[in-house]
Amino acid sequence: MKTVYDRMMENDSYQKTKDFIIKQKWPYPQKKAYAEKIAWEFYQHPDVAGRCYVTVGGLDSITLFLFLRSIGINVPAVSVSSLEDKSIQLVHKALGIRSLPPIKDENGRPYTKMRVIQQYGYPVISKEAAQKISHLQNPTSKNATVRHAIMTGETGEYGGFKKNSRMKMSQKWLEKFGGPENENEGTNYQTAPFKVSDACCYYLKERPCDLYAKETKCFPYLGLMASEGGRRQKSLMWNGCNYVGKKTKRSCPFAIFSRQDLLTLALEMDAYYHAHWKEFKPITVDADTGAVTYEEPIHLGTIVPAIYGEIAECGHRSEAEIQELVEANGGIMDESFSKPLLCTTLAQRTGCSMCGFGVHMEKRPHRFDLLWERNPKEWDLWMHHIEQDASGNWYGWDRVLDYIGVEWRNPEQFFGGEKK
């Protein structure tokens, strides 16, 4: 059997990663032009031949959808909008993004956010870490090698006998979640009093989009950026912005973008939208017949959903940072290097209102505080009433956040001190 190492060598992954990192340091205008080239190359690839769609969630993919339109690629956009914050749903509707129904289990019951968490566990820390914890919490003979690699970094034959591989979970999270393997590994870690899983994205986002792709025989444009880290980073670096294989075909025109590039382009796309808003019509799809109805256009104040706040200037690069970019650019200064840095004034990344991925890195008021401000009843539900433990006590994110050391109590302190 081929090892991960063999496959990396075969795929020339090291050289590809090096080339990718060079592109990530390009000036913004060059990256934008490259994104356009990538998007068209995918569209015109003989095996794709224009059979494309865009999956849209948060700001990144909203920007991608508009970017494609702005360069003349007019393809359908789909979303699992019901998962997203209300302000994101509003933007989706106005842009004519088609909302996909949730997938159903074998008894015909649709999966909901609540059901997936109850059944599989909480999406917390990161997708990569949640998947590792899920392996530890659900041991089988098949995942024994993976569990050992998560605990120790030793990958065994399949992973090329590496000793300190990145499969090892960080020590901080091993201390909290490594307990199920204590007996096997001779460790003394804690065991979490709740389940953790990365299944939420799969059941609620990826699977409905996969089914849509299968039905329509179309291939997706995705708003992924390697700079967001995690599994996406590796896959984008190794497989490139466009991937056209036998089983998988996908295009990620923003793969080399940084957050700054994305926010810069989002502002440009906001201007594009205002000049073209009448071309975007909300659509409804009849659940039985699949017939599509177009409604009158809605003129949004901005394409940036309210959950993100505004895109605002929040500082400048230091001289050293600018110098580093100039050097990477062959000694040539580009105007974009000295432009003010941008950030969103409220949420930075999330699309789902109760997602725990990355919350441990946010300062307060974090996404759960912001959810309280927008909708205290929803906050209460997710915080305290997801499931019951063996003693019949209700709990939710309260237990999870306490366990990973994220403060969540008294969110009213950030919003004028008044409990709603």
Ligand code: SF4
């Ligand atoms: S982003 Fe978070 S909450 Fe949303 S589907 Fe994925 S894991 Fe679930």
